[in-house]
Amino acid sequence: MSASVTMADIITGCATHYAVEPGLLSTHRRDHLVQSARMIAIWFGASLARLSFAEIGAALGRGEHQAQTAFATVEARRCSPAFREMMDGLETAILAIARLRSLGMTPSAPSIDPRSIAERILAGGNRAAGMASIHEIRALCQAVLADDRDHIEEESVDG
Structure with missing residues (x-):
């Protein structure tokens, strides 16, 4: 049985992948790494956690429209095989984080x-x-x- 993925799992996975502090994803920082991690977290929030854009936006300090726009941007980039490969690896990491959490093990925050x-x-x-x-x-x-x-x-x- 697979563990259900939470927005916190997704934020942890995306922040770790982009080597940024998880809390930065819910700020209004616009530097490339934070913005990329945030947009991909939005995409995974909709696709893995099956959250609404309003719920995802609220979790990341954004509005529903901003979440929809970020989702569409990531969706358009998925036509690139390299991008899709990166996303597949990140999905595996997020699922592992969710599984660890479901077993009562707290994945450590990225250093x-x-x-x-x-x-x-x-x-x-x-x-x-x-x-x-x-x-x-x-x-x-x-x-x-x-x-x-x-x-x-x-x-x-x-x-």
Whole structure:
């Protein structure tokens, strides 16, 4: 028996796939990663969870019309074999999250990997740097400061 998929399962899966904080999907951020994760979450909300556009919109801080528009946009992109393949993999992940939840196991929230953030920003240039979320910037700062602390401790042991 398959577990019923909730909007929370979908948000977790889409946020993990796009390496963004799940809470960002219900904000009004318009950067590419958050917007893509949100649109795909809307599509899965309608197709997997069988929610109405009004319910999906409410879960993501959007209106019914915005949810319908996002659904249509994703539906149009599904003609691409590469996009469809990505969606199939994401659907598998969402179903796994729902199954874990049905077994009483809470999938952990995605962690933000400073290295992957830095690689994405360096590869994407100024535009990608400008789209980094507060959470991502904080993760980068913590990584740099942790590295500095390790470096200072090494110097004091050696010196």
